[in-house]
Amino acid sequence: MKLKTENLEKVFRTELVETVALNGVSIDVNEGEFVAVMGPSGCGKSTLLNILGLLDNPTAGSYQIDGVEVAHLKEKERTQYRRGKIGFVFQSFNLIEEMTVEENIALPLTYLKYSSAERKKLVDEVMMSLNIAHRAKHFPNQLSGGQQQRVAIARAVVTKPGLILADEPTGNLDSKNGRDVMTTLKALNEQGTTIVMVTHSQKDAQYANRVINLFDGLVVDSLKDRM
C-alpha cells in the first residue's frame, strides 16, 4: 500500500485555545516500506498516524492511498475504506478485555463478513504463526504484556492488510518482549506489508527502512535505510 501526504495540517480548536498538531506535513511511504516516525512528545506523531490510519481527517492538505484521495472522507466512508486494509497496533494493546484471545483476533474478520469457518481457519493460522495458539481461550488479563501485544499484532494482521500502523508498539513492554514484537513486525514487513511505526525508541527505529523526524508539526528530516 502506497501513502502520500501533501501539506497536511491538523488544528485542534477549543473555546480558549487553538493547537496546531500538524503544520504542512508532506511524506511518501512506498509499498512494502517500513517507516519509523520519531520526535519529542507533542510533535504530532500520533496525530499523523491517526490521519494515516483514517481515524481522523486533516484540517487541510491532501492524503492519498494508492493514488486515491482520502483526506476528506466522511466517517462512514473512512470506516469502509479502513476495514480489512489497515491494521493497528497500539502501545496499550487495546484488546477488548471481555473477549478471549481468539475472539479479539477474529473481530476484524466479523466486520468483513467472513464465515465462522473461514474466521476460525485464519485465526488459527495467525495464532500459530505468532505462537499464541495455546492462549486461544484466555482473556487478555491472563496474558503477559508481550503476549498481549502479540495478540494485538495478530488482530492487526489477520485480515492480511496492506498497511500496519503501530503506535509505540513496545512502549509497555520489557526489552525482550519488545525485541520479539519488533522482530515480528519486521518479518511482516519482509512479507510485503507496509508499516508505519511511531516510536521514541532509537533501537526500535533501527528496524525501519526510513525514519521521519517530526518537530512542532513539521517534518524536519527523513533518513533512509538506517539498517
Add this chain to the structure above:
Amino acid sequence: MKNILRNFGVTLRSYRLSSLLNVAGFAIALAAAYTMFVQINFDYCYNRDIKDADRLFRVEHKLIGYEDWTYILATPLAKIMVTDNPTVEGYHFGRFQNREVDHTFEKFPDEPIVLSGVELTEGSLVAMGIELVEGDFEPVLKRSAMAFSRSVARRYNLSIGDRVCWGREYKASGSLAVGAIFEDLPANSDIAGLEAFYGPYYNKMESNSWSDWNDPLYVRLRDKNDVEAFLQHTLAQILLLEDVDRFKGIKTLDDLKKVVRLTPFTETYFTTDMRHFDLKVGDRATTLTMLTIAVVTLLIAIINFFNFFVALIPKRIRSINTQKILGAQSGALRAGVFFEALLLLTIAVAVALLLVNVIEKSALRELLSVSLFAPENMRVALIVVASATVLTLLAAVYPAWYLTSFPPAFVLKGSFGATAKGRALRNALIGVQFVLSFVFIIIAVFVAVQNMFMKNHDMGFDRDCILQYPVYNVYPQNSIDSEQRRTLRNALLTSPYIEAVTFSEREIVGDTKSGWGREWSRSEENINFRVLPVEPGFLETMGIAVTEGIEANGEEGLFVFNAAAKKRYSMEIGDKIKESREWFDIKGFCIDFNERSMQHAVEPFAFFVHPGVRMSLCYIRVQRGSDLALVQQQIKDITERLGRNESIEYEPPRLLDEIIEEDFYKKENGQMLIIACVSAISIIISLLGVFGLVFFETEYRQKEIALRRVSGALVGSILWLFNSRFIKVLLACFVIAVPVATYFVSEWLQEFAYKTPLHLWVYLLAFIVVALLTVIIVISSAWRTVNRNPIEVLNKG
C-alpha cells in the same frame, strides 16, 4: 445480528453484577407496576363491558334531612319513575347479588349443581343488555323454562329442551325445560357470575306500600342524554302525589335533583356518598394513588436502567471504539446498544413474570379484585410491556449516542474517565429516586401511624372483652323476643367466664344502623339521628358511660342520646321522641363513643332502649384475661345444648376488637400494605442504583484511590469521600421530599375525623433509614476497591 448477540453475551458476562442489578430492579418494578395496573384496569373498566353501558343508570334517592344517598327505592317511587316514561327503554327492579340455587338436571339426576341465579323480567333483559345465544326468552319469562349462560351450557353439555328442576333431587313433575342460553355476562361488573335466569315469581311493581323498600332500580334510557327528561317525567308524577309526606317540598326539577339522581352504571363503582350494602365498590382516590405509584415505580426503574447504562460508558468506551477502528459502523454499534437494552428488558420481563406468579400465590393477591393471570389482563400486560419498551429505548438513546460520539483515536490514546457532566446527570437522576423513596417512606410510616392511632384509640366501650354472637346460631328467625333472650342469656351465664349478656337489634359498630328522622317534643321539625334499638342494661354491659340520667327502666321504652345529640339539639332529660305513633322519654345521656370507624366524626346517636323490640345480636361480656378459645368453645357447647340452628353454618362469637380490626380497617390495612411494598421496592431499586454507581466509580477511580492511600489516606477517609457525595445528595433530596410528602399525607388524613399529628420523628426516621442504607451500600460496594493493595494498582498502570 450475530455480532450484536455476541456483544450482548460478552456484556452480560463481563458486567455480571451490573446486569444482574439492572435486571433485578427492572423486573421488580415491572412486576409491581403490572400488579397495580391490573387493579387499576379492573377499577376503571368496572361495568363498562356491559352492552351500551353508557345508557344504563342506577336510580338513587335521598330522604330529606339525610346526608347519605341510597339506591334502595320504595316500590311506588320506582313504579312512577318507569311507568309510561318514554325515555325508558327497559328497567330492572331488583338486586343482582349472587343467589346460590340448587339445580338438578335430568341428565345428571344424582349430581345437583349449585348455580348463581336471579329472577328477571323482560325489561331486565333489555336493561342489562343480555344477549340470547340460542332458544327463546319468552317461556323463561313465563316461568315455564329456565335460561343458562353459555359457559354453563358448555360445561354441562346442555341443549334447548333438556329438563331441569330446582332443588337437590330431580323430579320430572316439577321440572322445566332449558328454554334459552345467553351470552356470558361481563366478568368485571355487578352482574358478573350470574349463570341462570328465571322468570319473575311475582310482579314486584304491584306493591303500593311506601314502606316496601327492598330493591334498586336500574334503567336503560333510549338516549344517554335523556336524564333530564327522565327526571321531568318523575317530577310530573311526584306532583300528583299530594298525600305522600316525603315529597311535600318538591315543586321543581331542582328540588327533585336534590333527592333523586341517576348515576351512570359505569360510575357506580366509584360512588362514595352512599351505603353500598352488597355491591362491589372502589375508591377513586385509591385507584388514582395506585396509578401514580405504578407510573412512579416504572420511572424509578427506568432511571436505574439509564444510570447503569451511563455508568458503564467509561468501562465500555474503549472496547466500542476499538471495534470502530477495526471496522464497525457507528450506526451498527448504536443499534447494538439499543438491542442490548431490549434484551435486558426481555430478561427483566421474564423474571417479572415469575415474580407476578409469586404475587398471585401470596397474601398480596387478597388485595386484588382479579387474578393477575385473568385473560382480560392481556391488554394490561401489553400496555405495560409496550410502555417499558418505549422507556427502555429512550433510556438507551443517550448512552448509545455518547458511546460512539468520540473520535476513536482520542478514546484509545488516553484513559477515559467519567465526565463531570455525566456524573452530575447521574447524581440528579439518583436524586429523583431518593426524593421518591423519601416520599414513599414518609407516607408509608404515616399510614402505619394513623392505623395504629385509630386501632388504639379509646372508642368509648370495652371492645377488648366483649364477644358479638348472632342469635341465628340458635334461632332460625334471625331475631328473638325477650323470652328467647332470657333463655339464651341464662344458658350463656352458666359459663364461669361470662360476666354479662345483652342484646341489640344490629351491630354496635359499623354502618348498618338505621338513620331516623323523628318528631320530638320541643320542635315541629323532625330531628335526625342514628339509632340502635337495644335491651335494658346494654350500655352498662358494653361499658358505655352514662353521664346523665338512667339507661334502664324496666318494661317501658326510653331513649338515651349521646353528648353530640344533646349538644346539637340542646336536649334535656324529659324531652320526648315519637316512635311508631308513641312518645318515648329521653331518660339519659351517654358519652360520645365511636360506633363507626375513625374516619367518621361522632354524630347524634341514640339507644332506643326497649325490651319489646326483637333483637338479632347478642353481646357477651367475658372476664378480662379469660382464655378466649375456651370461652368460645363453651359458647359453642351451650349452643349445641340449646339446639343449634342446623340450616346455617355455625358462626363463632368474635371479639369486638377483632371485628373492628378486620371489618373497619381492611381498606386501610390494604393501603398500608401497598404503600409499604412500593416504598420497599422504590428503596431497593434506588439502592441497587447507588450500589452500581459506587461500584463503577470506585473502579474508575482506583488509580486515584491508590495514590491517595500511598499519600497517607486511611481507608475510612476514602470511604467518607464516596459517602459524603451521597449524603449531600440525600440532604438535598430530603429537603425537596419533606413538603411533597407532607402535602400528600395531609390530603390523605383529610379522610379521617380523628387524625394523628404530623410527628417530626417520622421525617427523621425516613432520613435515617435511607441514609443508613445508603452508607451501608456505599461502603459495601467500594470496600473491595478501596482495600486493594495500592502498589499493585499503580504498577498495573
